Amino acid sequence: MLLAILAIAAGGCARSAADPGPSGLFDVGGGRQLFLDCQGSGEPTVFIIPGKGSYAEAWNVVVPPDDPIRSSPYDIITQAKLGPSPDAAQPTIAKTTQVCAYDRPNTRPDGSDRSTEVQQPHNVQQDVDDVVALLGASQLPGPFVFAAHSYGGLVLDLLARTHADLVAGLVFVDPTSEFLTNVGSPAQNATFYRDFMVPPEPGGEGVLAEDAFARVKAAPPLPSVPAIVLSSDKYPPPEAVTPENYTLAQIHQANTLLAEALGTTNIVSTGSGHNMMLYQPKFVADNIIDIVDRVRQPG
Numbered sequence: 001m002l003l004a005i006l007a008i009a010a011g012g013c014a015r016s017a018a019d020p021g022p023s024g025l026f027d028v029g030g031g032r033q034l035f036l037d038c039q040g041s042g043e044p045t046v047f048i049i050p051g052k053g054s055y056a057e058a059w060n061v062v063v064p065p066d067d068p069i070r071s072s073p074y075d076i077i078t079q080a081k082l083g084p085s086p087d088a089a090q091p092t093i094a095k096t097t098q099v100c101a102y103d104r105p106n107t108r109p110d111g112s113d114r115s116t117e118v119q120q121p122h123n124v125q126q127d128v129d130d131v132v133a134l135l136g137a138s139q140l141p142g143p144f145v146f147a148a149h150s151y152g153g154l155v156l157d158l159l160a161r162t163h164a165d166l167v168a169g170l171v172f173v174d175p176t177s178e179f180l181t182n183v184g185s186p187a188q189n190a191t192f193y194r195d196f197m198v199p200p201e202p203g204g205e206g207v208l209a210e211d212a213f214a215r216v217k218a219a220p221p222l223p224s225v226p227a228i229v230l231s232s233d234k235y236p237p238p239e240a241v242t243p244e245n246y247t248l249a250q251i252h253q254a255n256t257l258l259a260e261a262l263g264t265t266n267i268v269s270t271g272s273g274h275n276m277m278l279y280q281p282k283f284v285a286d287n288i289i290d291i292v293d294r295v296r297q298p299g
Helices: 056-060 089-093 124-138 152-162 186-197 209-218 248-262 281-296
Strands: 024-029 032-039 046-049 099-103 144-150 167-175 227-231 266-268
Touching: 024 124, 032 056, 032 089, 032 124, 046 124, 046 152, 056 089, 056 099, 089 099, 089 281, 099 124, 124 152, 124 209, 144 152, 144 281, 152 167, 152 209, 167 248, 167 281, 186 209, 227 248, 227 281, 248 266
Parallel strands: 046 099, 046 144, 144 167, 167 227, 227 266
Antiparallel strands: 024 032, 032 099
């Protein structure tokens, strides 16, 4: 599985005309702060958990419609000319309800981390604790519809199992499924564990993946709430992968198993690489809004 590191284009991100809600740096204990970006208004609040090495601004930019990478059969997101857009996922969701995204520590590739840096690699429990602390510090109203991308899926999986009272709905966007190691070979799993620990750049984010899978497996069951799993249909070019990487078929299988555990379906997007919110922001936003609407239904 290739986890693209996003170099966000300069020029800032699109903002909703609605009440932006709480945004800025919030104290989460231990002398640390986390950056939060909220847009829009209404309930339930959507809370976005970015993937490894990614951060809030990634949900405010897109691959332009005329970008040449769209015609490639492969996921070559690092060649895209990303730009801010009012049609990006976060501002689109903000037209319906309040939506917030945050920066995990050590995730901004230009070194301009807004959130306080921590020692890397780190474990998934720290990320769960940070989300819970940030929700409290920002006084956001819960329960929440959580949307998680890539590694954020493991964070959300453990959070949902251990803090079910915070969860109103779940959206997994091409996640790192808890079942990925079930369908992988020992060699694939070992490679994934090794690569996940390594920051993509000096000072970047590294994660103890083997520990994360073990913690999820040992946690209580997932809550029964409206949920959906979204999967991409583009994979990196052959020269970028090895037999020790998971195949697209294995990733889809693992995501389908996650969907079954949630009592929902795994929807495969057309023409999207791993960073689905960049390729298909409307598709991602529409599915999140659908979960929001289901949560709002009486009973």
